[in-house]
Structure formats: C-alpha cells, structure tokens
Amino acid sequence: MTQIRPRRSVLYMPGANERALEKAKSIDADALILDLEDSVSPDAKDTGRANVCAAVTSGEYGHRELAIRVNSIGTQWHDDDIAAAAKAGPDAILVPKVESAEQVRELVAAIEAAGAPESTQLWAMIETPKALLHAEEIAAAHERLTVIVMGTNDIVNETYGLHVPGRNALVLTSLAWTLLAVRAAGKVVIDGVYNDVKDAEGFAAEARQGREMGFDGKTLIHPSQVEPANEAFAPSAADVERAEGMIAAFDEAAAENKGVATYNGKMIEELHIRDAKRILAYAEALQGR
Numbered sequence: 001m002t003q004i005r006p007r008r009s010v011l012y013m014p015g016a017n018e019r020a021l022e023k024a025k026s027i028d029a030d031a032l033i034l035d036l037e038d039s040v041s042p043d044a045k046d047t048g049r050a051n052v053c054a055a056v057t058s059g060e061y062g063h064r065e066l067a068i069r070v071n072s073i074g075t076q077w078h079d080d081d082i083a084a085a086a087k088a089g090p091d092a093i094l095v096p097k098v099e100s101a102e103q104v105r106e107l108v109a110a111i112e113a114a115g116a117p118e119s120t121q122l123w124a125m126i127e128t129p130k131a132l133l134h135a136e137e138i139a140a141a142h143e144r145l146t147v148i149v150m151g152t153n154d155i156v157n158e159t160y161g162l163h164v165p166g167r168n169a170l171v172l173t174s175l176a177w178t179l180l181a182v183r184a185a186g187k188v189v190i191d192g193v194y195n196d197v198k199d200a201e202g203f204a205a206e207a208r209q210g211r212e213m214g215f216d217g218k219t220l221i222h223p224s225q226v227e228p229a230n231e232a233f234a235p236s237a238a239d240v241e242r243a244e245g246m247i248a249a250f251d252e253a254a255a256e257n258k259g260v261a262t263y264n265g266k267m268i269e270e271l272h273i274r275d276a277k278r279i280l281a282y283a284e285a286l287q288g289r
C-alpha cells in the first residue's frame with residue numbers, strides 16, 4: 001500500500017494576508033495553498049511572493065503540506081513566481097489554468113531549471129473548458145505532477161453556468177469527468193471551493209457529495225470549513241470497524257479456499273478488501289494528527 005498523504009482539507013489563503021499566513025500555523029488543515037493568483041491584487045503580488053516564500057522557508061507549519069499557487073502561464077508575474085517558489089522549495093507548486101500536457105511538461109522543465117528541490121511536486125488546476133477537454137492527457141503528462149485541483153469558480157464562469165446547490169451541471173460535465181481522468185492516471189484530485197463562508201450546512205452537503213464521488217479532499221477558503229472537511233473525507237470509526245470486519249471475514253473464507261465471502265449480509269471479494277486496506281492505511285496515516 002503506497003504511503004497515504006491525507007489531503008482532506010486544503011485551505012487557500014491570500015499570500016498578501018500576513019494575518020492569515022500567521023493564523024494558518026494553528027489551523028488543523030492537512031494542506032495550505034499560499035496564493036499569489038486570484039486572491040492577491042496586482043499591486044500586492046511582490047509582497048505576496050515575498051510573504052509566501054518566507055512562510056515556506058520558516059519551517060513553522062508542522063505537518064501541513066505547503067503549496068504555493070503561482071500566477072498562470074503568460075501572466076506578467078508567472079516567471080518571477082516560478083523562480084521564487086522553486087527557490088523556496090514548497091511541497092508543491094500549484095499552477096492555475098493549465099490546459100495541455102505540453103504545458104505540464106514545460107512547467108516541470110521550468111521548475112527544474114529554477115532549481116526546485118526534488119521534493120517539490122507540481123500540482124495543476126483544471127478550471128477551463130480546454131483543460132476539461134484535455135484532462136486525461138494533463139493528468140498523465142508527467143510523474144512530477146501528482147495532484148489535480150478543481151477550479152470550480154472559473155469553470156462556472158467560463159461555461160456561463162450558475163452556482164447552485166447540488167452542482168448538477170458541474171458534477172455531470174466537469175467533476176465526474178476530471179475525477180475519471182485523474183484516477184486513470186493514478187493521481188490525487190481535490191474538489192473545488194464552497195464560496196458561502198457562512199453556510200455550514202451547504203458546505204457539509206457539498207463536502208459529502210465530493211466524498212461520495214471519490215474526491216480525495218476539498219479546497220477551502222475559510223478556517224471554519226477545515227473541521228467539517230476533515231470529518232467528511234476521513235474514514236469514520238464505523239468505516240474502520242467495517243473494514244476490519246470485512247478483512248477478517250474474507251481471511252476466514254480464504255482459509256477454506258473460497259474467493260468470496262459475506263460481511264453483514266453483503267458480498268465481499270478481493271476488490272472490497274483492497275479498499276478496506278486503503279481505509280485502514282488512511283486511518284493509520286491520521287494517527288497522531
């Protein structure tokens with residue numbers, strides 16, 4: 001079982017917001033996206049860049065995975081962002097609005113040329129119609145690309161859609177499609193943000209929906225969303241108990257040379273045991289968090 005890295009809660013924060021960067025040291029998110037793109041105004045880009053690089057090199061964020069979201073390819077800030085981020089060496093450099101496998105390969109070459117440490121992964125956002133149509137090639141384009149992040153705000157914007165509870169149109173066109181493409185490439189995929197920071201119920205419903213679809217976690221915009229995201233995407237005590245029971249029942253059947261068993265009246269085969277073991281590995285990875 002490959003090492004599981006929990007990414008239940010992936011909290012964005014504006015790189016120019018020093019209070020948020022400070023507060024994040026005590027927020028129980030699995031990962032932080034230190035943003036230089038949409039949440040940072042043009043006149044604050046240089047300050048944001050300096051802040052996020054200092055945050056990354058401070059070593060004060062404990063187990064939290066740190067990603068720097070740079071500005072997209074072709075913007076006036078992109079090259080300086082890549083150079084500074086590569087030098088700071090975060091766990092990941094997140095690039096928005098990626099639209100092709102060729103761009104992924106160019107980005108890997110750029111962060112390597114800028115001296116990024118081996119440990120710095122590339123994460124890409126899929127958030128435009130062209131990116132969605134190329135999701136499969138993007139996800140499979142390079143082994144250094146390990147995580148895909150959904151940009152649902154930009155997708156709704158670019159498709160002239162509406163933000164509605166249940167995200168019907170988004171689920172059918174963009175979310176399910178990208179999830180399949182990323183899983184086919186054996187990568188990690190994180191769901192988009194929920195914009196109404198005051199609507200805890202709506203957030204919980206959307207986080208549950210993302211969990212049921214198979215997303216690995218959810219990107220967040222406010223600290224109040226962290227705990228409900230952690231709960232939605234982590235195996236519950238009941239999940240762990242069921243996984244242990246399934247494995248025990250299957251082992252008993254296997255001892256009698258049977259390849260199929262039942263647990264609580266439901267059929268279990270090898271594929272169910274693989275998932276049960278993944279759940280136990282995930283629960284173990286969360287121990288001590």
Ligand SMILES: CC(C)(COP(=O)(O)OP(=O)(O)OC[C@H]1O[C@@H](n2cnc3c(N)ncnc32)[C@H](O)[C@@H]1OP(=O)(O)O)[C@@H](O)C(=O)NCCC(=O)NCCSC(=O)C[C@H](O)C(=O)O
Nearest residue numbers: 012013014019020023035038039151152153154221222223
């Ligand atoms: C949305 C906000 C602007 C709301 O901010 P504010 O009104 O300050 O919220 P609160 O007063 O409730 O804040 C309470 C305390 O929490 C701190 N805080 C708030 N947000 C964050 C955060 N994201 N990370 C860390 N800390 C945070 C406040 O400083 C308060 O602290 P204190 O009172 O001193 O204890 C704000 O939440 C915000 O800026 N959120 C992030 C916005 C962002 O990063 N947007 C970009 C990503 S979304 C996106 O682009 C997705 C994708 O590209 C797409 O296309 O979908």
Ligand SMILES: [Mg+2]
Nearest residue numbers: 127151153154
């Ligand atoms: Mg976006």
